[in-house]
Amino acid sequence: MKIIFHPRFNEVYTNDPAAAPGRMEAMVTALERDFEFVEPNPASDRDLERVHGRQHIQSVKEEPLVYEIGRLAAGGAILAAELAFEGQPAFALIRPPGHHASPHSCWGFCYFNNIAIAVKKLMSEEKIKGAFILDFDLHFGDGTSNTFSGSPSVYYFHPEGNRREGFLGEVKRCFQAQKACDIIAISAGFDRHEEDWGGLLKTEDYRSIGRWAKEFSLDHCRGRRFGVLEGGYNHSVLGRNVRSFLDGFGG
Numbered sequence: 001m002k003i004i005f006h007p008r009f010n011e012v013y014t015n016d017p018a019a020a021p022g023r024m025e026a027m028v029t030a031l032e033r034d035f036e037f038v039e040p041n042p043a044s045d046r047d048l049e050r051v052h053g054r055q056h057i058q059s060v061k062e063e064p065l066v067y068e069i070g071r072l073a074a075g076g077a078i079l080a081a082e083l084a085f086e087g088q089p090a091f092a093l094i095r096p097p098g099h100h101a102s103p104h105s106c107w108g109f110c111y112f113n114n115i116a117i118a119v120k121k122l123m124s125e126e127k128i129k130g131a132f133i134l135d136f137d138l139h140f141g142d143g144t145s146n147t148f149s150g151s152p153s154v155y156y157f158h159p160e161g162n163r164r165e166g167f168l169g170e171v172k173r174c175f176q177a178q179k180a181c182d183i184i185a186i187s188a189g190f191d192r193h194e195e196d197w198g199g200l201l202k203t204e205d206y207r208s209i210g211r212w213a214k215e216f217s218l219d220h221c222r223g224r225r226f227g228v229l230e231g232g233y234n235h236s237v238l239g240r241n242v243r244s245f246l247d248g249f250g251g
């Protein structure tokens, strides 16, 4: 299980909770002793253009630091997807997050849709025909959903149960109902934790979700699976929540 990370993700590129100082460091501290870290290259404009319009990319470029870190994050998701395609599960520990970035607009601390850019890259290279994207962040990934709204081969699912058992049941059932696919991609947001904004899930629940995703991938897509970080804002629990997910997802 490889972690895709770049020290530049520690940079405070803007003033929002995803870019807050200390957020990445909290996760790195929880992971660095037990996982191999790999540095990504920035995504090219061509990579970004598979999802985003030129005008949107241009508007992000007007904030040079956001653009630089943003394309490095997209490059991180691409590298995670490429490793997963080759049979090595990977997790992109990146920011800014991406699931609220649509082809021509963005909001919610997102600029470029990292997971969509990664999936589209593998599709454009004809490595995969489709994907199953599970997004367990507290918030619906409107950007990802918009990006793939006309693509029947990419299935996006965001469970929304507002009780713990109900939510976990929804996640479990979505794996049982899902047919074979070429790769599974997880938008991993940790803001639904009981000590984060959503106030719902326990740390061990992320391990269960990770394990179900792993089992699904072994049964249906040759173990091809990768995750990318989305939300999660309580620095005091974020490290152990990511750790818990990876214990199930990699294991």
Ligand SMILES: [Zn+2]
Residues within 6 Å of the ligand: 137, 138, 139, 189, 191, 230, 231, 232
């Ligand atoms: Zn969120």
